[in-house]
Amino acid sequence: MSKNGLNYAYYPGCAAKQIQKEADWSARAISEKMGIKLHDMPKATCCGAGNLQEHDPAAGLAVCARIFSQAEEMGMDICTICNTCLQTFTFANERLKNEPELLEKINEVLAKAGVRPYMGTIDVKHLIWVMVDDLGVEEVKKHVQKPLNGLKVAPFYGCHALRPHEVFNGRGGQAPQYLDTIIGALGGESVDYNGKDKCCGFHTMLVQEDTFLKMSGGHSLEAKREGAEIMVSPCTLCDMALGAYQARSEKFLGQKIELPEMSISQLVGTAFGLDHKKLGFNRLHQNPENVFKSRGVA
Amino acid sequence: MADTKKVIFKIHRGETVQGQFASRTEEFEVEYGRSTTVLQALESIKADQDGSLTFRRSCCASICGSCGMVINNRSRLACKTKVRELVDGVADKNLPASDVIEIAPQKNQPVLKDLAGDISNFYEKVDTINPYVQEGKEADKQVNKSSFEQVNMVSNCIMCGCCYSDCTEMAASPEFLGPAALAKAFRFVADPREGHKTERLKELSEKNGIWDCTRCGMCVDACPKDVAPMEAITKLRTRAMEAGVTDNPGAKHAIAFKNDIAKAGMLNEPMLLLKTLGVSGAIGQLGNALHLAKKGKIPSIFPHKVEGVQEVENIFKELDANPIEVETKQEDTGPGAG
Ligand code: SF4
Ligand code: SF4
Numbered sequence: 001m002s003k004n005g006l007n008y009a010y011y012p013g014c015a016a017k018q019i020q021k022e023a024d025w026s027a028r029a030i031s032e033k034m035g036i037k038l039h040d041m042p043k044a045t046c047c048g049a050g051n052l053q054e055h056d057p058a059a060g061l062a063v064c065a066r067i068f069s070q071a072e073e074m075g076m077d078i079c080t081i082c083n084t085c086l087q088t089f090t091f092a093n094e095r096l097k098n099e100p101e102l103l104e105k106i107n108e109v110l111a112k113a114g115v116r117p118y119m120g121t122i123d124v125k126h127l128i129w130v131m132v133d134d135l136g137v138e139e140v141k142k143h144v145q146k147p148l149n150g151l152k153v154a155p156f157y158g159c160h161a162l163r164p165h166e167v168f169n170g171r172g173g174q175a176p177q178y179l180d181t182i183i184g185a186l187g188g189e190s191v192d193y194n195g196k197d198k199c200c201g202f203h204t205m206l207v208q209e210d211t212f213l214k215m216s217g218g219h220s221l222e223a224k225r226e227g228a229e230i231m232v233s234p235c236t237l238c239d240m241a242l243g244a245y246q247a248r249s250e251k252f253l254g255q256k257i258e259l260p261e262m263s264i265s266q267l268v269g270t271a272f273g274l275d276h277k278k279l280g281f282n283r284l285h286q287n288p289e290n291v292f293k294s295r296g297v298a
Numbered sequence: 299m300a301d302t303k304k305v306i307f308k309i310h311r312g313e314t315v316q317g318q319f320a321s322r323t324e325e326f327e328v329e330y331g332r333s334t335t336v337l338q339a340l341e342s343i344k345a346d347q348d349g350s351l352t353f354r355r356s357c358c359a360s361i362c363g364s365c366g367m368v369i370n371n372r373s374r375l376a377c378k379t380k381v382r383e384l385v386d387g388v389a390d391k392n393l394p395a396s397d398v399i400e401i402a403p404q405k406n407q408p409v410l411k412d413l414a415g416d417i418s419n420f421y422e423k424v425d426t427i428n429p430y431v432q433e434g435k436e437a438d439k440q441v442n443k444s445s446f447e448q449v450n451m452v453s454n455c456i457m458c459g460c461c462y463s464d465c466t467e468m469a470a471s472p473e474f475l476g477p478a479a480l481a482k483a484f485r486f487v488a489d490p491r492e493g494h495k496t497e498r499l500k501e502l503s504e505k506n507g508i509w510d511c512t513r514c515g516m517c518v519d520a521c522p523k524d525v526a527p528m529e530a531i532t533k534l535r536t537r538a539m540e541a542g543v544t545d546n547p548g549a550k551h552a553i554a555f556k557n558d559i560a561k562a563g564m565l566n567e568p569m570l571l572l573k574t575l576g577v578s579g580a581i582g583q584l585g586n587a588l589h590l591a592k593k594g595k596i597p598s599i600f601p602h603k604v605e606g607v608q609e610v611e612n613i614f615k616e617l618d619a620n621p622i623e624v625e626t627k628q629e630d631t632g633p634g635a636g
């Protein structure tokens with residue numbers, strides 16, 4: 001359950017602040033509709049994305065603890081829209097909550113740097129968990145004005161909200177079906193395909209581009225073969241890999257994909273009847289308007 | 299057996315006929331009770347329904363590592379997985395409920411017959427990391443308890459190949475060394491007695507090594523022995539950078555984060571590209587950049603500075619002056635670890 005009504009310390013992540021702005025816009029817009037209050041965290045830095053944590057594990061923990069401390073001061077849990085932020089935070093929070101000596105060491109560092117210590121009392125959630133677990137899917141349904149009329153939607157879950165399943169306390173792994181639940185609530189039909197809980201490849205993009213393009217393009221093609229008309233993801237980095245980079249995958253694979261991909265918030269916003277411009281449709285690589293029109297979701 | 303139930307096993311079978319691999323799926327109905335394992339169910343099929351069904355097993359107690367196979371879409375040990383739990387679903391064990399149980403051979407390697415795969419690649423890759431302590435000038439004579447805590451987890455590996463079979467990087471890039479071999483490599487890098495730690499880290503930082511892992515976490519979920527290969531890979535990356543093995547895109551990318559966070563609090567995405575790939579590499583990415591620019595997706599070279607970023611600089615300075623050890627988790631050191 002939520003700590004403070006439906007108030008959350010909102011952490012969109014670097015990608016949503018820069019390249020994937022549409023995910024941020026639409027997350028704010030749908031949250032406002034549903035009465036989920038997202039409060040900005042002006043002092044929050046980048047979470048380190050696992051990269052800082054590899055380079056300097058202690059600094060990685062301290063940077064996360066500093067962000068948690070801000071949310072704690074606000075009296076709220078953190079709500080994010082990026083899987084990598086979710087996992088990076090969850091790894092850190094799990095350790096800081098369960099290893100008192102470690103928490104003490106990190107708090108000493110924070111204190112010396114002039115930062116409020118972290119007491120280990122907040123939870124980090126994804127917006128889709130908030131919608132299903134805290135708000136409830138029946139509430140989500142109440143705001144649907146333009147049901148998806150059986151639109152075939154391929155959910156792409158993204159690794160960092162699923163694994164390692166132990167750290168997510170029953171919210172990760174193979175059993176929970178947050179995206180499927182939300183797609184169903186909007187009147188869409190969820191497409192099952194092998195790639196839906198595999199890796200988009202984003203984190204190897206700069207190290208080995210070919211493998212990345214093969215992975216991301218492969219998932220899109222497979223989803224399309226299974227009948228998907230559109231693909232959604234809860235992660236700004238997956239959105240980038242599967243959406244923004246789709247043309248690169250097409251070029252690499254020598255084959256058209258043409259599967260519109262968008263953030264789950266954009267799909268929810270569409271079903272809520274929000275203005276497509278406000279949802280940032282013009283920023284998508286593959287225009288989804290025709291797909292929606294063909295299902296009468298205009 | 300009191301209150302037994304019945305369930306369908308859908309088994310992916312196959313064999314090589316005249317040089318061609320011919321696959322098929324077959325369904326068998328099996329009875330199961332409270333504690334029936336998938337392996338026991340397979341044994342009963344072999345005994346009562348089809349004696350030609352082929353699979354590997356030996357210990358029946360999660361020790362030998364020979365019964366790894368794909369069970370309902372994930373690689374698991376047949377002797378450790380209970381049929382009842384697959385049917386009912388157990389959230390804690392990461393099992394969704396299902397009415398049919400689908401069994402297939404392990405992925406990322408050729409199939410010999412039915413559920414038995416050709417595991418030679420998997421073994422060869424473990425062999426290439428020289429899985430033994432080598433003498434050399436970096437060898438430490440003193441071994442204390444805490445150094446054992448580091449290798450505890452990875453020493454539990456039973457070479458079942460479940461991680462290798464579920465690895466997403468392996469599926470896209472078959473030359474990748476893979477989670478088990480890399481976890482084993484960590485076991486030797488972290489052993490104080492090892493004489494060639496830096497050399498190992500150099501080799502492991504090359505193509506198909508530690509930086510090729512996508513961090514998808516499949517291997518952590520797949521491993522029946524809590525080896526958590528991805529964690530070992532992460533620690534190898536940390537140690538490689540500590541040892542100064544940084545002349546590769548993976549390390550450069552990781553290192554760039556700290557600077558950006560200290561300076562502005564946020565990532566500077568265009569600069570990140572430059573620091574990771576160098577000028578010529580970044581020009582190679584120009585196609586991507588132009589493509590993104592068409593949609594208005596150009597991140598600013600001067601991202602907005604977050605409030606109180608000085609605090610982060612203070613944190614980094616403090617940690618530089620007084621480093622703290624955070625590598626070993628408490629759960630790795632408790633009773634029963636290892
Ligand atoms: S985390 Fe890395 S090694 Fe483990 S399965 Fe994923 S890609 Fe493979
Ligand atoms: S690391 Fe785990 S899953 Fe991989 S081979 Fe060893 S025991 Fe099996």
Ligand code: FES
Binds near residue numbers: 355357362364376
């Ligand atoms: S039979 Fe030995 S591990 Fe399963």
